[in-house]
Amino acid sequence: MMIVEPTSDSDFRRYYDLRWRILRAPWDQPRGSERDDQDADATHLMVVDDSDTLGVGRLHIKPESSACIRYMAVDEQYRGSGIGSLILAELENRAVAQGVKRIILNARETAVGFYEKHGYRALGPAPTLFGCIAHVEMSKTP
Numbered sequence: 001m002m003i004v005e006p007t008s009d010s011d012f013r014r015y016y017d018l019r020w021r022i023l024r025a026p027w028d029q030p031r032g033s034e035r036d037d038q039d040a041d042a043t044h045l046m047v048v049d050d051s052d053t054l055g056v057g058r059l060h061i062k063p064e065s066s067a068c069i070r071y072m073a074v075d076e077q078y079r080g081s082g083i084g085s086l087i088l089a090e091l092e093n094r095a096v097a098q099g100v101k102r103i104i105l106n107a108r109e110t111a112v113g114f115y116e117k118h119g120y121r122a123l124g125p126a127p128t129l130f131g132c133i134a135h136v137e138m139s140k141t142p
Contacts (some may be wrong), residue, residue: 001049003090012054015046022073027130034071043094047083049087055083059091065101072111090116096142104131106135 006015021032043059055074061067069091074084095103104125107115116122119140126135 001047001054003045003086006044006046011114013050014046014047014048015044015056017033018046018053018056019071019073020077023071027133029130030072043091045087045090047086050062054078055087057084057087057091059095061095061098065099067095067098067100069103069105072105081083084114085088085109085118088115092142093138101141103140105138107138109136 002013005132009116015102016034019109020029020031024033038138039058039073040061041060043061044056046053047055053075055072055078057072059067059072069088072084072087074081074087092103103139104123105115105120107120108129112122115138121140123137126137128134
């Protein structure tokens with residue numbers, strides 16, 4: 001198992017497939033909804049084991065020394081194995097290396113405890129996704 005940046009078309013197909021399967025498909029969202037206009041300017045990470053993609057996450061550097069972490073997803077059969085923590089730590093390390101002073105994210109309510117364990121604090125409600133998935137805006141000063 002190792003953490004890598006997707007580089008090839010095949011890597012990105014696997015990366016986006018996991019994002020879609022975990023974060024969009026359960027709510028009947030179409031393929032393509034797992035992407036946005038900031039993907040081209042972001043750092044993408046994935047944990048792989050041979051040809052299996054186990055987890056993914058994205059870092060987008062914003063103005064004024066801040067960054068946003070989005071699209072964190074771990075394959076259901078690997079949850080609780082430390083993969084999410086590994087991705088989050090590496091995204092944070094890369095943010096700090098680029099001079100980031102504040103990291104923000106919108107966590108699904110079911111993931112708030114995970115982010116709190118990693119030093120994030122809740123700021124308040126964030127937009128509800130697909131009209132049914134409540135989110136909490138969270139922040140951390142690395």
